[in-house]
Amino acid sequence: MRVPRTLYLIADGGRVRYVERAGPGHFRTFRNALSAHMHDKTSEFGHDKPPEKLDHLLFNQWQRSSEIQELQIEIMQDQSPATD
Structure with missing residues (x-):
């Protein structure tokens, strides 16, 4: 029986x-x-109107969460037992 591990993010x-x-x-x-x-500078974000700025922030948040999900999938694949 496998012992469950607790992983912290x-x-x-x-x-x-x-x-x-x-x-x-x-x-x-x-x-x-x-x-x-x-390392992006805040000056590189530009000056947007409020609705466009909100869309920009939501897109960046979505993009970063997808990067984290990709890393989580890699870790789960690395830790799953190899099946041949």
């Missing part, structure tokens, strides 16, 4: 870390990722 700005418990009071980071948009 720590996201801060444009960075994300996947962490698992390595023992009592100890954690191990097994995957780090950076957003491609993390």
